[in-house]
Amino acid sequence: MSYTPPPPPDPSAYGVPQTGSRPAELLDRFVARLIDGVLLAVVWVILGVMVVGSVLLGGVNSYVAGAATTIILVALQMGYFIYLESTRGQTLGKMVMKLRVLGATGGNPTVEESARRNIWMALSILGVVPVIGLLSVPAQIVAVIMIAVTINGDTVARLGWHDKFAGTRVIKVG
Template structure:
């Protein structure tokens, strides 16, 4: 008869244990706030430069017909920049700039860095600005992001063991842990 290890405790994450404790909601919020400020500056510079050069005519005036084009370009660029930032840094380093400052790290299900796919899945809600390419409906992008943030905060708060929310579960059980 073969002996099997005991099942994990209720709420425990299967897989290798790193000894790191799950990151608290406040630390995760502050890390995301730092990242949000950094991305707002980067998006503001890049998107403004591209949109202004796209929208401005030779005479220096704005074309009224290109207002839609400007908002569509802005929506696409913002979405690409946000997903590239979180996807690349979380999959290659396990940390964004905000997480580095707050001494947090994102772990994939095996304990190492998440894969690019997992990092993109856990941050998919950051793609809501892409709705800006659809007139009228584009305004829903901000509302969708707000609802996602509230659901994430409630999920992290309610999971007192692992501090995981829907986006962590959707991304194959990623975890954010406090280092040191």
């Protein structure tokens, strides 16, 4: 008597569209995020140079300048992802990697869905709080690791915890 394994689960039961697309793999998602990170880093460096200049030349309090910079950078980063995901379904990195974020209805995510999906990036804001700010970087590292583990652990739909929290999914198109 031979053993026949059960058939794999129906991907449509997990909200995976059946139109020639498939859930995006962890590596593709990582590369897309890396591309977006490099683009945002250029903005961060330019803003950082302006802040350092204002501290050195203008006598601006370094804590105030650092706190304001952190708040602006978090707003820019969140705005970048929320705007592009909710209007196009893709950031520039996702465009390069041929990935698309889908909301609960199957179209672009709403602003709220995209904000929920990317809220973990706002952990940087902890950096403005003395002492507690030291938790900012470890908290973000834990969030990223948990995203990777949950994407990798979901072999059917490839949903990270942030996707489940937001009701979104990321697919490979084309």
